Amino acid sequence: MLIIGFILSFLILNIQHCESMRVTAPLFSSRLFEYGPAANDKELLLSSNGGGLDIAKRMPLSRPLLFYGQPHSAIWILSNGGIGFEQSARQYRANILPSNVRIIVPFWNRNDLRVGGKIFYREVTGGRVLDRGQSEIRYQYELEVKVH
Template identity: 30%
Template sequence: MRSLPLLIFAVTLWLGGISADGESTLYPYGPSVGDKITPVADDGATSAIPISVPFTFFGRTHKSLYVNNNGVVSFGVSVSKYTPDAFPLADGSPFVAPFWADVDNRLGGKVYYRETTDPPTLQRITHDINKYFPNLHYKAKWVFVATWDKVAYFSSLSKKTNTFQAVLSTDGKRSFIILNYGDVTWTTGAASGGNRVTGLGGTPAQAGFNSGDKTHYFNIPGSRTDEIINIGHTSNVNVPGRWVFQVDAFKAPGGCVFEANFARYNDTFWKDETCETKCVCNTDGEVACTEESCPASLVCQPSAWRFTCQISLGSCF
């Protein structure tokens, strides 16, 4: 067991940022809506939680799940690992990771969870999913909400905390995950190489999901880099601090997924460092690629996860 610095501070309930329609980006959580709380423990987790409606996650049907303090909802086994790995995982563990990092709720914060078929919650989830997937005519039958509320990081010497949420929903056939973010102010615990005062550096948090089949997985942009601190300002549904995916079959609203990276509709890019295959994200959510090289006046250069044809930095104007 890693040692615990003597730093404890008060925690208050926080309901997240406000979206463009005036609602909190995070769905309601806490004791007032009947949430339970995970154990207060370093790298702790719940025992297996039976769920009343099976949840299909890329072809596998699950009847129970775990809520892990380190920012993960997992299937099959709990997750005590505190330094995140990039997806896909070598061990094939299937889980949803709103913010996989070294959370320590002994130093601050609570991890809430509940299964619900409460009509107002089902109605709100139904409304949101149909807004992002307008042709599916989805009607939520079941919802599971896990919320990490103002949680601290391991060996913290600051009062920095993070608030984020994972929401799972199904109609009995189709399955969705919604990842919501409130204030995110740290990325790394000290045991992962982070600075005890700033909560930054080292190996930062991983966000997204891993199906377990090494084919269907997604790394939210910035994962395991310093840029993950800005996750509350990113989105694939034009709601800052929200990412949404259909996970019975892999669909991401607002764009396409190419080799576990997200491209918006009509984005163009080159497949690799040769810049000999040009790709475009079509509005049907599929990426189409054709043989096409950079124009002679441009050079192939990396840009985030993709490659683009750009004017050489050494060119004269």
């Protein structure tokens, strides 16, 4: 449960080039989480050599995150729409699953930030955003959510 809540409250992406999206509830702007500079997000920047593909930024966590029984004190924010647990996760693969790469891929795509789009990220450990994320999980999956 912590992983799902972590995804909802941690990764806020602004995806501008999406051909199809499957949702289980209507998506209205009022249901989106606040994101961007006004929400104190950080932006995944283009690489210093001008590259816009397969960019990754290591982000230390305030508390270790348990993923498949392994604690992780940092994650990688990936330009391809994923959260990786090792630097090698940043390389895009058309068929990500099945894979031995430790990665969460809610928005997996071949993004080229040179042509547009921005990726914002932040860690949320409490407050209104986390409460709202838990509420969304309960609504979508009819599950009890407890964050420890």
